[in-house]
Amino acid sequence: MERRNGAFAWSKDHNSKFKLSKFALLDFHYNSSTERPPLKLRNTLIPPSRSHKFLGVVIDQSLRWNAHAAHAMAKGTAYTMQISRISSANKGLPASLARRLYLAVAVPKMMYTVDVWCTPPYSPGSSKRTRGSLGVIAKISRVQRQALLAITGAFRTTATDVLEVYTHTLP
Numbered sequence: 001m002e003r004r005n006g007a008f009a010w011s012k013d014h015n016s017k018f019k020l021s022k023f024a025l026l027d028f029h030y031n032s033s034t035e036r037p038p039l040k041l042r043n044t045l046i047p048p049s050r051s052h053k054f055l056g057v058v059i060d061q062s063l064r065w066n067a068h069a070a071h072a073m074a075k076g077t078a079y080t081m082q083i084s085r086i087s088s089a090n091k092g093l094p095a096s097l098a099r100r101l102y103l104a105v106a107v108p109k110m111m112y113t114v115d116v117w118c119t120p121p122y123s124p125g126s127s128k129r130t131r132g133s134l135g136v137i138a139k140i141s142r143v144q145r146q147a148l149l150a151i152t153g154a155f156r157t158t159a160t161d162v163l164e165v166y167t168h169t170l171p
Contacts (some may be wrong), residue, residue, distance in 0.1 A: 001041060008042070020044040024052035026061050055168075057113050065117035067138045076110030076143040084150030098151040099167050106147060110140065144169070 001007040011018050017028035025048045032045035036048035051060040051067040083106065087098035087131050121132040141160070149156060164171050 003103070020046070024049050024090075026059065027050055028061055028063060030062055034150055057116065068113075068117045068140070071125060072110050072112070072114075073136075073139050073143060076106055076140070077146070079106035079148065080143055080147040081107055083147060089153035095151050095153070095167070099169070102147045105135075110143065139170075 008018070010016075020041055021044070023039075023041070023044075023046045023057075025036070025046045025149075027034075027036050027048060031050040038048060051058050051059075053071075058071045060067040061170070065069070076084055080102070082104055083093075083098055087093040087095070117133075118136050119132040121130050121134060121137065123130050145160050145163065148154075148160070148167055148169060152158075152163060154163060154166075161171075163169075
């Protein structure tokens with residue numbers, strides 16, 4: 001970065017300054033016990049970190065996507081709770097508008113880049129065991145169930161399948 005015709009020279013030529021405080025040092029290695037020294041650029045010390053948010057995706061050092069899945073579930077839960085606050089059965093937002101709000105805001109925020117960090121369930125060959133990101137899919141279903149209960153105002157013992165059919169929502 002600091003060598004001749006390096007990144008800093010490019011940023012100066014193109015009037016695009018780097019903000020070194022936003023830099024992160026990730027070492028993509030499966031051995032998490034290895035000591036990782038900090039990086040020093042232009043008198044700024046950049047400490048190593050286990051994960052970093054880049055273009056809305058949380059990348060961790062082992063490329064397991066657990067940090068991003070937790071981040072996505074937290075966002076989905078937060079938006080679902082906000083929708084449940086404004087959609088009460090008696091005097092709140094109508095169910096059709098609450099459903100539209102859930103599908104237009106909460107689902108895209110929760111499912112951003114889902115094709116990168118979530119593997120769909122599959123059964124390899126003749127195996128009866130299902131593989132994929134089953135834990136993450138179960139958590140997504142849990143958040144969707146909370147949203148559907150808030151939208152419909154149904155009892156919490158109502159089956160999820162019935163809620164999905166009633167609200168015309170994909171499972």
